[in-house]
Amino acid sequence: MTIISKIKEELPNKAIEDIVYEGANIIVYTKDMKFLDKGKSKIKDIVDKVKKRIELRPDPTMLLDIEEAEEIIRKIVPKTAELGDIWFDYNRSIVYLESGKPGVVIGRNGRIIEEIKKKTRWVPIIKRSPAIKSDLVRSIRATLYKNSEYRRNFMHKIGEKIYQPYTKNKHYWIRLSFLGGAREVGRSAILLQTPNSRVLMDCGVNVASEINAYPKLEAPEFNIKELDAIVITHAHLDHSGFVPYLFKYGYRGPVYCTEPTRDIMTMLQLDYIDVMRKDGKEQIYSSTDIYEMIKHTVTFDYDEVNDITKDVRLTLHNAGHVLGSAMVHLNIGDGYHNMLYTGDFKYTNTRLLNKAHDTFQRLETIVMESTYSGPDDIQPKREESEKKFLDIIKATIEKEGKVLVPVLGVGRSQEIMLILEEAMNKGKIPKVPIIIDGMVWDVNAIHTTYPEFMNKKVKKDIFHKDHNPFLSDIFKRVVSNKDRDKITEEGGPTIITATSGMLTGGPSVYYLYKLAEDPRNALIFVSYQGEGSLGRKIQEGEKEVPVSVEGKSKIVKIKLNVYTIDGFSGHADRNELLNYLKKVTPKPKRAIFVHGEKSKSTKFSSVVHKTFSIETSTPRILDALRIR
Numbered sequence: 001m002t003i004i005s006k007i008k009e010e011l012p013n014k015a016i017e018d019i020v021y022e023g024a025n026i027i028v029y030t031k032d033m034k035f036l037d038k039g040k041s042k043i044k045d046i047v048d049k050v051k052k053r054i055e056l057r058p059d060p061t062m063l064l065d066i067e068e069a070e071e072i073i074r075k076i077v078p079k080t081a082e083l084g085d086i087w088f089d090y091n092r093s094i095v096y097l098e099s100g101k102p103g104v105v106i107g108r109n110g111r112i113i114e115e116i117k118k119k120t121r122w123v124p125i126i127k128r129s130p131a132i133k134s135d136l137v138r139s140i141r142a143t144l145y146k147n148s149e150y151r152r153n154f155m156h157k158i159g160e161k162i163y164q165p166y167t168k169n170k171h172y173w174i175r176l177s178f179l180g181g182a183r184e185v186g187r188s189a190i191l192l193q194t195p196n197s198r199v200l201m202d203c204g205v206n207v208a209s210e211i212n213a214y215p216k217l218e219a220p221e222f223n224i225k226e227l228d229a230i231v232i233t234h235a236h237l238d239h240s241g242f243v244p245y246l247f248k249y250g251y252r253g254p255v256y257c258t259e260p261t262r263d264i265m266t267m268l269q270l271d272y273i274d275v276m277r278k279d280g281k282e283q284i285y286s287s288t289d290i291y292e293m294i295k296h297t298v299t300f301d302y303d304e305v306n307d308i309t310k311d312v313r314l315t316l317h318n319a320g321h322v323l324g325s326a327m328v329h330l331n332i333g334d335g336y337h338n339m340l341y342t343g344d345f346k347y348t349n350t351r352l353l354n355k356a357h358d359t360f361q362r363l364e365t366i367v368m369e370s371t372y373s374g375p376d377d378i379q380p381k382r383e384e385s386e387k388k389f390l391d392i393i394k395a396t397i398e399k400e401g402k403v404l405v406p407v408l409g410v411g412r413s414q415e416i417m418l419i420l421e422e423a424m425n426k427g428k429i430p431k432v433p434i435i436i437d438g439m440v441w442d443v444n445a446i447h448t449t450y451p452e453f454m455n456k457k458v459k460k461d462i463f464h465k466d467h468n469p470f471l472s473d474i475f476k477r478v479v480s481n482k483d484r485d486k487i488t489e490e491g492g493p494t495i496i497t498a499t500s501g502m503l504t505g506g507p508s509v510y511y512l513y514k515l516a517e518d519p520r521n522a523l524i525f526v527s528y529q530g531e532g533s534l535g536r537k538i539q540e541g542e543k544e545v546p547v548s549v550e551g552k553s554k555i556v557k558i559k560l561n562v563y564t565i566d567g568f569s570g571h572a573d574r575n576e577l578l579n580y581l582k583k584v585t586p587k588p589k590r591a592i593f594v595h596g597e598k599s600k601s602t603k604f605s606s607v608v609h610k611t612f613s614i615e616t617s618t619p620r621i622l623d624a625l626r627i628r
């Protein structure tokens with residue numbers, strides 16, 4: 001008997017119009033408006049009995065017409081709530097209200113919500129409207145609600161699969177295959193298999209290199225038709241850049257991640273193929289494939305437990321790396337084995353984010369990133385790095401030079417903005433224009449859309465609009481090469497932050513081309529420079545480098561001063577990695593290291609084995625490891 005028929009038995013027949021799955025949740029649609037009010041306690045009883053989330057909603061046919069509903073909602077909600085966009089998800093009977101002051105919409109004891117429900121029958125969900133409007137966030141939301149009917153069926157099908165019975169006998173096994181990001185940084189992809197499930201964790205590209213750029217999906221155990229789910233830890237392309245490719249080749253299952261990850265990865269993927277087009281290369285997938293991915297994305301909040309297949313239960317936890325970044329905790333086979341895939345993480349608080357989550361109910365295997373696991377990978381304290389950073393800027397400005405800071409659009413750029421904003425306001429550095437170039441603005445807009453994913457201080461600053469650091473007028477936005485020429489050729493000192501962070505494309509390369517030959521200028525690296533990237537070459541001291549500008553490759557002499565400041569990394573350094581293994585609760589029995597250069601990860605693995613007396617390994621690409 002399915003869980004749906006069990007619930008049907010418990011409810012009065014005429015009250016139910018439809019019962020469907022919404023992923024692992026169960027939704028009861030009713031046309032009986034009395035039952036909609038009075039049935040809540042009955043539903044609660046059933047929830048206690050079946051231990052699943054069940055929600056009661058009016059059947060879509062009972063809803064007030066969309067235009068009328070919008071009119072009524074706008075009348076009911078007080079002006080002070082700063083009501084913005086309203087989105088109707090018709091087939092799920094949900095209306096999303098964007099508001100500058102969500103508390104006002106909710107009203108005392110949810111009074112306004114209740115009134116909306118009563119007068120329109122729609123189920124309102126309140127979302128904070130972003131302080132900076134983003135066309136991208138809008139178009140993502142529009143895609144989701146336009147495909148409301150498709151999504152309802154899609155979520156139902158996921159539920160049907162999840163609730164299929166399975167047997168866990170003594171032959172049960174769990175296996176991980178490393179399809180990318182093993183003994184290397186880039187193209188992260190790990191396939192989890194059990195007798196019942198196939199889940200892909202991350203599916204990235206290596207942006208720094210043309211060889212071995214994509215995960216090894218040709219591995220015999222990978223079959224796109226059998227893949228049940230994809231889980232994405234965070235938006236960086238080395239973790240998410242290959243997902244649309246799977247949609248291009250027919251994958252139509254769910255992609256699980258947080259809301260900010262969905263939005264930021266969409267942006268980065270669109271940019272990724274745009275850069276390919278501009279470079280005259282063949283795009284590996286199209287924007288259609290990206291929008292197909294959005295249609296199939298299912299977002300979870302941190303710490304929310306959800307079944308994603310018959311025998312895999314997923315919880316995403318804060319990873320402290322970039323906005324929305326998550327550690328993936330999997331409870332496999334109803335508690336038979338618990339594993340944590342850290343993704344990229346940071347184990348100290350930053351200006352933007354809290355440090356990674358470290359306490360779990362159960363944990364046996366940890367799969368951990370090891371980007372900065374080498375013996376020399378000890379990052380200085382944040383305060384020291386910030387001071388060094390500001391000192392270089394000050395010195396450069398004093399000799400009328402310009403400062404170029406190539407930044408990853410996501411994460412580092414917002415940290416750098418917060419540092420610069422504070423330093424300039426406090427008079428620690430002279431007031432000069434700060435140029436923000438590349439997709440940083442769009443990323444800022446997404447940050448202001450999801451303040452609840454940031455730490456308390458920034459959240460407070462953003463809610464308090466007058467202090468929103470991302471809206472500060474010290475930041476100047478630049479979009480065209482004409483602007484860039486003006487900034488670099490005329491005018492005095494400036495601070496320029498531009499993407500990409502490894503000088504692999506985007507406006508940072510153009511600025512480098514313009515600024516490289518003036519010894520008064522400074523280039524400051526604040527993030528990881530991938531092997532093979534232009535950034536790495538310059539960092540390692542090459543004095544003449546080929547730079548590709550407007551489709552042509554030119555040799556540029558590096559005469560500006562090159563600095564690397566380590567402390568801003570969004571990754572845990574060696575001490576933090578060790579500290580995490582020490583603090584994580586409960587203590588895992590086995591650690592597997594990924595996402596690190598070969599020499600670092602393998603050595604670190606043996607250090608961890610000796611220090612913590614646990615089993616450790618550093619798999620190679622295409623290795624498969626049985627963890628139970």
Ligand code: ZN
Pocket residue numbers: 234236321344
């Ligand atoms: Zn990352």
